[in-house]
Amino acid sequence: MTRFTGNCDDFGMDTISLAGPLEAKLRAIADGGFTQVMLSAHDLVSHPGGVAAACRAVRASGLRVTGFQVLRDFEALTGRLHEYKMDVASSMLELCAELGSRVLLVCSSTLSHADDDRDRIARDLRKLAMLAVPCGIRIAYEALSWGRTIHELPAAWDVVRRAAAPNLGLGVDSFHCLATEMPLHELDAVDVRKIFLVQLSDFLWRAVPSSAERIETARHFRVFPGEGVHTAEVADLVRHLVALGYRGDFSFEVFNDDYVQLKPSFVAARARRAAEWLGEEVLQRPVPLPSELPRAPASTARPRAPIRRTP
Amino acid sequence: MSTDPELLDPGHPSSLHGIEFIEYSTARPLALGHVLELMGFQPVARHRSREVLLYRQGTMNVVINAHAAQRRDDPADADDVRISAVAFRARDAAAAYRRALDRGAWAVPTRVEVMELNIPAIHGVGASRIYFVDRYREFSIYTVDFVPIPCVDQQPPAIAGLHWFGLVQHVGPGRMLDWIEFYRELFGFAPIPDDQRFGILPEGRILCSPCRTFYLQLVEPSPGTAGLVDRTALPFGSAASPGTAGLVDERLARLGLGTSDVLGAVRALRARGVDFLDSELAGPAERGALTRGLPAGVAFELVRDHRPPPSQS
Numbered sequence: 001m002t003r004f005t006g007n008c009d010d011f012g013m014d015t016i017s018l019a020g021p022l023e024a025k026l027r028a029i030a031d032g033g034f035t036q037v038m039l040s041a042h043d044l045v046s047h048p049g050g051v052a053a054a055c056r057a058v059r060a061s062g063l064r065v066t067g068f069q070v071l072r073d074f075e076a077l078t079g080r081l082h083e084y085k086m087d088v089a090s091s092m093l094e095l096c097a098e099l100g101s102r103v104l105l106v107c108s109s110t111l112s113h114a115d116d117d118r119d120r121i122a123r124d125l126r127k128l129a130m131l132a133v134p135c136g137i138r139i140a141y142e143a144l145s146w147g148r149t150i151h152e153l154p155a156a157w158d159v160v161r162r163a164a165a166p167n168l169g170l171g172v173d174s175f176h177c178l179a180t181e182m183p184l185h186e187l188d189a190v191d192v193r194k195i196f197l198v199q200l201s202d203f204l205w206r207a208v209p210s211s212a213e214r215i216e217t218a219r220h221f222r223v224f225p226g227e228g229v230h231t232a233e234v235a236d237l238v239r240h241l242v243a244l245g246y247r248g249d250f251s252f253e254v255f256n257d258d259y260v261q262l263k264p265s266f267v268a269a270r271a272r273r274a275a276e277w278l279g280e281e282v283l284q285r286p287v288p289l290p291s292e293l294p295r296a297p298a299s300t301a302r303p304r305a306p307i308r309r310t311p
Numbered sequence: 312m313s314t315d316p317e318l319l320d321p322g323h324p325s326s327l328h329g330i331e332f333i334e335y336s337t338a339r340p341l342a343l344g345h346v347l348e349l350m351g352f353q354p355v356a357r358h359r360s361r362e363v364l365l366y367r368q369g370t371m372n373v374v375i376n377a378h379a380a381q382r383r384d385d386p387a388d389a390d391d392v393r394i395s396a397v398a399f400r401a402r403d404a405a406a407a408y409r410r411a412l413d414r415g416a417w418a419v420p421t422r423v424e425v426m427e428l429n430i431p432a433i434h435g436v437g438a439s440r441i442y443f444v445d446r447y448r449e450f451s452i453y454t455v456d457f458v459p460i461p462c463v464d465q466q467p468p469a470i471a472g473l474h475w476f477g478l479v480q481h482v483g484p485g486r487m488l489d490w491i492e493f494y495r496e497l498f499g500f501a502p503i504p505d506d507q508r509f510g511i512l513p514e515g516r517i518l519c520s521p522c523r524t525f526y527l528q529l530v531e532p533s534p535g536t537a538g539l540v541d542r543t544a545l546p547f548g549s550a551a552s553p554g555t556a557g558l559v560d561e562r563l564a565r566l567g568l569g570t571s572d573v574l575g576a577v578r579a580l581r582a583r584g585v586d587f588l589d590s591e592l593a594g595p596a597e598r599g600a601l602t603r604g605l606p607a608g609v610a611f612e613l614v615r616d617h618r619p620p621p622s623q624s
Contacts, residue, residue, distance in 0.1 A: 090417070126496070130415025133493040134434050136483060136561070164312040166488035 007287060008279030010249055012036035012066045013271050014199075015043050017254040018264040022047055022054055025264060026061035032268030034275070036064040038199075038251040044095055055099050066249045067103035067140065067197050068096040074106055075124040076115040076149070082124075089128055097135040103197055104132065105140050105171050108147035108156060116149040122162035129165035140171035140196040145179040145218070146211035152180050157190050169196035173253060174237050175218055178230050179208045184240045192244040199253035200238070200278075202228025222254045224274035235282040242283060250278070312492070318499025318521045324406035327399045327498055329524040330475045331444040331452070332365075332372035333566060335609070336395035340364060340377035342607045343392055347373060349585050350602075350611060351470040356457035359427065365457050369469025371568075372453070392607045394563035397435070397478060398442035399498070404431055407443045411497045428455050433497075436480055436490070437562040471576035476509070476569030476614045477517075477526035483561050487516060490529050494518055500527060510567065510599030510614040511592070524618075526567070565609070569616030573600055576613055 013034050018025040022043050029037050039058065047054035058065060071092050074085050096104045106128065115121070129139050143156035150156050153172065160168055172187075172195055201222040206229060208214045225234045238250070252271050259267045279285050317323045337343045344354060344364065352366035352373055361378040376395060401407035408431035412418055416433035419440050423429050430452065435441040446452050459465055482490050494500035499521030509517070515530035570576045577587055577595045586603045587595050594600040600613040 127413075127415040130493055130496050131417065133415075133489045134417065134436060136486070166492050 007283075007285035008275040009035050010247075011200075011275035011278060012038060012064075012249060012251045013268065014038040014040075014251050014253050016040055017252065017256060017259050017271065018267055019260045019262070020264055023057050023061075026057060026063060028264030028268040029271075030061055030063055031265065032272045034063065034268070034272070036066045036249060036251075037061070038066040038069065038253070039099060039101065040069050041092060041095055044099065051095065051098060058099060065099055065101040066251045067105055068092075068099055068101040069105035071104060071106045071128075073109045073111045073114070074128065075109050076117065076121045077109075077111070077113060077124075078115070081113060086127075086131075089131065093132055093135050093137060096137055102136065103138050103140050105142060105197065107142050107144045108150035110144060110146060110148050112148060114148060118149070118155075118159050119162060121150065122159045125159060125168055126163040126165045129163065129168040132167055138167045138169060138196050139165075140169055142171035142173055142199075143176055145176040145208075145214045151176075153177060153182055154186050154189065157194075160194060169194040171195075171197045171199065172241070173199040173201075174225070174234055175199075175201050175203065175222060175253065176214075177237060178203070178233055179214045179218070181207075184236060187240060187244060190244075192241070192246050195241070195246055195248060197248060198238075198241060198246065198250045200225045200234060200250050200274075201252060201254045202226070202230050202234050204228050206230075219255050220257045222256055224252055224254055224271050226274050226277045227270065235278075238278055238282055312495070314495050314499050314501045314521070321522065322402070324401075324403035325410040326402050327407070327520055327522050328402060329400045329520075329522055331398040331400045331442070331447055332374050332396075333394060333475075333478075334374040334376050334396035334398070334440075335392060336376045336379050337392040337607065338377060339392075339607065340375045343375050343609065346605050346607050346609055347375070349583050349605070350580065351467075351473065351583070353463065353467040354460055355463055355465050355467070356453055356459045358457055365453055367465070368467055368473060370474050371469070392609055393437075394439065394478070394566070396432070396440040396442055397563065398430070398444045400447050401443045401445050404443035404445035407445075407498075408433070411441075411443075414496050416497055428452055435563070436482075437560065439563050470579045471570045471572050473568045473570050473576060473613075474616070475525050476567040476612075476616050477528060478566060479512075479528045479530055479564045479612070481532050481560070481562055481564045482515075482529050484531060486561070487529055487531060491516060491518065494527060509616070510612055511594045511596060511601060512599070512612065528567070530564070565612060567612045567614050569614050569618070571615065571617045573597055573613050573615050576600075 013029045013032065015022070015025045015037060018028055026037060044051045044054040071089055074089055077085055092104060125139065125141060132139055141156055141160055143150050143153050145151050150159060153170070156170055160170055170190065202225055203217050203222050208217050252274060280287065318326055320326060321328065335343055340362065344366070347366045352368040354364050355367045356365040363378055364375045366373040366375065379395070411433050419432040419434055421429050421432060430442050430444060432440045432442045444452055480490070491502055500518040503517050503519050509526070515528055518527040518529065520526065574595060574597060577600050581587065585605065588601045588603045589595065598615045602611045
């Protein structure tokens with residue numbers, strides 16, 4: 001049974017935080033009181049009933065799809081590598097469209113084979129954005145803190161701005177902002193309407209100075225907002241984004257090896273505490289009266305016909 | 312981002328030079344053919360290998376494709392008539408196609424039979440396609456893929472000088488800028504100033520083709536639009552239904568036909584049995600008119616356009 005509390009419905013869970021089959025994850029997220037879910041390509045392609053069955057399960061859950069992840073190492077490649085990555089990108093967009101997701105997350109490249117020229121990076125992102133237009137999808141480009149050329153948010157904003165595609169914007173991940181110790185005023189230079197997604201998490205030690213430490217921490221030791229040692233920084237980030245005018249979704253991007261061997265209901269309850277902390281204590285939104293609660297919405301995602309690609 | 316200047320050069324290989332044909336997809340080709348004949352089009356040829364008919368009026372070619380629609384399994388599609396493709400004339404079709412792919416277009420796999428033309432295509436809005444055709448000067452694509460219908464005038468004249476004026480496309484909420492950039496980046500279309508308007512429905516944004524011979528009108532359907540326009544012209548009726556706003560079916564919605572004499576064209580078409588919306592807002596007026604209640608759920612907009620029709624070939 002989904003709980004709608006009204007003051008934290010813009011916070012959602014990510015399937016990567018949970019163990020079990022897709023249906024169990026969706027049930028745990030809905031039972032945890034969330035109204036939206038961020039999905040990974042793995043959720044669809046590894047479903048025993050196939051991609052169509054996975055998409056049906058998502059629609060049946062009543063959860064809105066926050067976004068779909070993740071396209072990696074896409075930009076600034078040449079020759080066969082570029083062609084290969086275009087095929088991968090096309091296939092990811094088809095999955096994203098079939099799911100009914102309006103946002104595809106793209107992480108900055110880590111490949112040493114990629115060009116480091118920002119105009120070149122912007123040109124490829126613009127091409128990807130055009131590819132996404134007929135699918136009805138927006139591209140959220142995120143600076144991985146161990147990215148080769150783009151590893152900080154200001155640099156990601158620079159190439160998004162250069163690309164100048166309306167459906168290309170930023171994905172902001174608190175982990176990478178914390179890892180690179182980004183000052184919050186860097187966000188002031190960003191057009192907040194171009195932030196298409198915010199992902200939130202914390203971790204349990206202060207600093208991750210090297211790329212190796214960042215990768216290890218990001219992939220195994222994240223925790224929900226309010227559970228780590230950067231509680232104040234995460235709260236400041238959320239408050240700052242809202243003060244700038246951000247009104248989009250916040251998704252909990254919590255990769256944690258412990259959480260994927262615990263009961264999904266237990267993990268979802270921890271995520272719920274994080275959402276309530278952010279909604280009520282950090283953003284100080286009032287708890288709505290029962291009469292103010294919205295009725296349970298039906299899923300509004302209309303699956304788009306998958307585009308048939310050249311074989 | 313500004314339009315690539317090379318696309319505005321008519322001598323550039325990728326430059327566009329107007330509309331070669333419009334394709335409708337329907338499982339009921341006879342019903343749609345009847346509508347086209349009311350509008351002054353005449354059937355002139357049949358496709359060699361598929362259930363596809365070519366209609367013509369003046370410089371306009373319309374293809375009715377019943378082949379794809381009849382192969383669909385979904386019975387809900389049986390009554391659906393869609394503008395399923397637009398073919399742009401290009402100076403060099405292969406160059407225009409490659410350029411579009413280089414900038415993020417989806418290639419459409421083509422299936423041609425022996426001795427048929429392989430016309431390059433990319434995906435457009437919804438399930439529609441955009442073809443590139445460069446064989447319209449010395450000979451036409453129809454002489455290869457189509458067989459003329461005997462004893463039929465192959466060049467039927469246009470009623471009141473009707474010619475292609477443009478296409479109306481419906482876009483989803485918040486998607487206007489995405490589509491403007493798509494058409495600018497892939498083909499060189501550019502938005503015209505907001506105070507420049509044509510016809511009777513001045514909604515949305517209008518993009519001018521790089522060859523300046525036709526227009527794309529991008530419209531975010533709204534309940535207000537649905538009230539003005541005949542419901543049968545809005546096959547995406549969900550856009551106006553309470554509770555389903557946001558589920559707009561993005562598609563090519565209707566054709567705009569240019570003429571220097573809108574009221575003369577309306578008289579001639581009324582005499583053939585075509586009805587028009589009649590209201591202070593929607594005309595018919597010197598500047599434009601909109602058909603009403605045509606069978607098969609299609610609509611046409613007449614637009615005042617004093618430019619001479621482009622040459623056939």
